[in-house]
Amino acid sequence: MYTATFDLSIQWRNTAPEGTAFEATEGYASLRLGDKEVWADVHWHWVDLLAFLAENWVFLKMEQTYPVGLRPKMPHLLRCEAETRWKLGEKSGTILETQVEAEEENVFAFEYRHDLACALEGKWVPSVFVLREGNHMMISGDGILIREKYLSVISLLNDLGDKIAERLRQIDDELARLRLAEWEQREKRPFSLELASLVTGASVDFLDEIFSNINAGVNLNDNSPEIQDTVFMAVARMAYGASLSTVSATTILSIVAKTPKCRSQNLRCLQAEAMNKLDNLSSKLSAAEEGRLLAEWARERILLSQQEKKHPDPKALFDRWQVPVHNIGLSHDGVDAMLCWGGEHGPVVIINTGSTRNRKSSGQRAALAHELCHLLFDLENSLPFAEVISGYSDDWVEKRARAFAAEFLFPRRICERYFKNNSVAFFIEKMSSDFDVSTEVVAWQLFRSNIGNTLSTEQKRDIKGFVSNPDVLE
Structure with a gap:
């Protein structure tokens, strides 16, 4: 903790x-x-x-x-x-x-x-x-x-x-x-690929290749003679960390470079409210519990109708706030989505259509809900950022975003309302179909709900069949 x-x-x-x-x-x-x-x-x-x-x-x-x-x-x-x-x-x-x-x-x-x-x-x-x-x-x-x-x-x-x-x-x-x-003079380090390599973790060859292929006028350091953490450096860091190819990294950077800063006043006001909500939460909460509570707040604050609350559409919310969403095919199945912003660029959401999870609408909705959490609670305009959803990441911010996405799309209270202590497998499959979320999301939400403590050993064993890391359920 x-x-x-x-x-x-x-x-x-x-x-x-x-x-x-x-x-x-x-x-x-x-x-x-x-x-x-x-x-x-x-x-x-x-x-x-x-x-x-x-x-x-x-x-x-x-x-x-x-x-x-x-x-x-x-x-x-x-x-x-x-x-x-x-x-x-x-x-x-x-x-x-x-x-x-x-x-x-x-x-x-x-x-x-x-x-x-x-x-x-x-x-x-x-x-x-x-x-x-x-x-x-x-x-x-x-x-x-x-x-x-x-x-x-x-x-x-x-x-x-x-x-x-x-x-x-x-x-x-x-x-x-x-x-x-x-x-x-502490801020005035002259820019070089060698120094950029140190602060991003990306190799000099990787940086040189992707930034030499970007359109003229766009470079790693926003044309500044001094080293600074631009959105382009953030994207380079995350792309290299996620083992993206230089072709994929160049494609992403080109999209970010063409995306102007979002001017939505509604979004800025909402982010201020979101940060205030986050600041008022107890520091003793786990990342998962924090994500759930933030999702509860977001559902009440931004979902305007009962239909929206039953079937939230993260893509429609991004459209409402003038945040562009780009679907591109990356040669990497472990990356579902990226959210990029910083300086005079973004935010912009990039969905990887090459991801196995994103081939289903439930997968894309989960990726977008995940990015919605970052947009509301992790975006501070003074700090460039590029977030990659990938299975190996287990840091606090990612755990919170995963919990947020699950609760935002399929609240635990739905499990408590509809579950009748019958077949767990039938319930998970039906809820997955009715609410357009993955069976894994339903399984986790059922296990974490108040019903979870009442399930039999056999029912818990059935839940394990729907999750990718069943050992965590022990």
């Missing part, structure tokens, strides 16, 4: 800064994750933290992927997974020593960019990793994982850096001037 508390503060040893850069920034830092104080009154000269933040600012703001193709559940588990892979690879002969050395260097570099403890060179403190995850930040350390809003974490770190910088401005010191200059 995620908590939602991250705080890093410094108490200065001297009220007024004086002396060298080290002396002026001497103080005691406390860092809290959730209910635990991970750093307690750590004594240090915090000009080093300013240097760390300035050097790694672009990566803290933009990098969202792990190196060497690994996907640990928490940032601080990266090295453990890497070492396990290296040992198994060396034992089986599938990984050469030179590859291990190269990967170890990449892992070390990643750790240095994202571990706040690396700011305190020469002093041991528990590692605290900060890694962006869409519109959120994952912060992990000392066995704790929390998720905070991206903007709040970046704002906290920015304010802390400004406070350290302000002390340095008040003294006459060569190191202070150097660190101030670095801090003031």
